[in-house]
Amino acid sequence: MIKIPLPDVRPWLANLRYCARHPYVRRGMIAAAGALAFMLLAYAGLWWGAARAHAALVEQIESRRRAVVDTMHAGEVARAFQRARRDIDAVERKLVAAVEQAVLVEKLGRLARSKNVRVVSESYEEGKALGAGYTPLIMDITLQGSYPGMREFLLGLPALPALIEVQDARIERARETAGVLKARLRLVAYRKPARGESSARP
CATH class of the missing domain: 3.30.70.60 (Ribosomal protein S6/Translation elongation factor EF1B)
Structure with a gap:
């Protein structure tokens, strides 16, 4: 069985720690963290605005749907009232008619x-x-x-x-x-x- 030696990463970690002590690297890391935080805040703001706009659009669509349903219901009630009125008029005419x-x-x-x-x-x-x-x-x-x-x-x-x-x-x-x-x-x-x-x- 052949054993493959694993690379030693300790020198790399030591180099990273050494580089992290450099003032320019620290400033760059702080700037990167700030940029990341700014991007996250900007994304959160955009998402919040889009979510509010979507909720407002859904509410507007729902209110218009309710208005259409109410209008259709009112129209059906009006038509039913007209039919009932015509039927009542027809019954009254039949009742007053003297039919042999x-x-x-x-x-x-x-x-x-x-x-x-x-x-x-x-x-x-x-x-x-x-x-x-x-x-x-x-x-x-x-x-x-x-x-x-x-x-x-x-x-x-x-x-x-x-x-x-x-x-x-x-x-x-x-x-x-x-x-x-x-x-x-x-x-x-x-x-x-x-x-x-x-x-x-x-």
Whole structure:
């Protein structure tokens, strides 16, 4: 096994200690330490300024984001209020409109035909008069058709001239034809009867 002798560093350390005693070397070391300290302080100042600027930018972006979100929320609330106001106006117009029973029956039949739904049976009866002259018209209707047709029929009820509420709905498959549904609906129309209209009609 070959042993490699390690270099003796003691002479080098002795030379460094001797050089360190020289006044010029000391001054240079002090100047280097001062320069290093100055550089560290300058870097710390730059970092602190950049950090503060970054924090201010983040805060500005966050405040603008909150402002945009608040504006969007205010817009959504305003649009929802406008929709609710239009709906209320439409309901009020329907309530004050004097709709004849024959007209309402005709429009229900036309709505069913437009959605490819067949009216199997129907019966109408006026309920007890409510306040402000409103008389509910109770309508028991049996429909037959496809599921999309039934759905479109129910979605089309708000377009009728009277305020109609679905009080009960029973939907089942028709035994006669596959893929066809039979729906038994109880609808209540709130309206003011037209002048000369009888209180009850079969």
